[in-house]
Amino acid sequence: MDQAHIRPSFTNAILEGSAILFVGAGLSFLSKNKNGTTLPNGELLKQLHTETGTKKVFPLEKISSFYVKKFGSARLYEYLLNALTVHSMSKELVDFYKLPWRRIYTTNYDNAIEFARHSSRGKLGIASTIASKFSDAETAFKNAYARENSKSRPNTIRIDNYYARFQLEHAAWIDGADQAFRLFKSGFNLLLKQIFKDDNRHYPFKAGRALAGLAAKHYDHWSTTEQQSFAGGCSTLLKKAQEWTTKNKSSHEDVSAMIREINLIMKRIGGK
Known part of the structure; x- marks a missing residue:
């Protein structure tokens, strides 16, 4: 299929409700938390290192465990809740999520999808399959x-x-x-x-x-x-x-x- 037909085919698939959307962290920059800042991506890992005072770079799982040992799980929970809870979103992203996607898959921790669907009065079923x-x-x-x-x-x-x-x-x-x-x-x-x-x-x-x-x-x-x-x-x-x-x-x-x-x-x- 040549490029002239790719975009119309994608558009038709989306509008007829047969397209599946995979969402990564890249879309987070169009959302802001209650502090008025963009949702963190790599910045979250940097912030945890800064607050714990560690100079060596650790993966998220290890630095999170260290953070909990040093400050307690309640503080980490509060920090993540404030950082990852969406309070505003660009209209373009809301309109994008409002499209009749057949399924939406994401590993993101934020509530951007739920926020957009709720603001448009759309219903959303959430499933986790293990x-x-x-x-x-x-x-x-x-x-x-x-x-x-x-x-x-x-x-x-x-x-x-x-x-x-x-x-x-x-x-x-x-x-x-x-x-x-x-x-x-x-x-x-x-x-x-x-x-x-x-x-x-x-x-x-x-x-x-x-x-x-x-x-x-x-x-x-x-x-x-x-x-x-x-x-x-x-x-x-x-x-x-x-x-x-x-x-x-x-x-x-x-x-x-x-x-x-x-x-x-x-x-x-x-x-x-």
């Missing part, structure tokens, strides 16, 4: 179900929703296509269990948004039967989301986002 914790999560869900089902009138709707989201996110994370499909079927069935209830709210559709990552990683590795099952499931969720919007005579960000993402999925897989 692969080694999946088995612990399975145990936690089993315990949650056991506690709820021990009650005289158990209600597992909320647990079902969280577990469905967990299974779909887990399926998108693992490498095995067969296991990923089993997790998809389990999570999908939990979503249907909630969506077909007359009193359902938008929560199941929020869980359904995990399907895009799952399809991107595993769809091409599934059998024809599995692909058809996945496409059929997406079609069902899309139909129910559209019915939900019509019934409530309004839209919700989670429902609208899922409709947009499933349309993109169906476009990519040819609506099979």
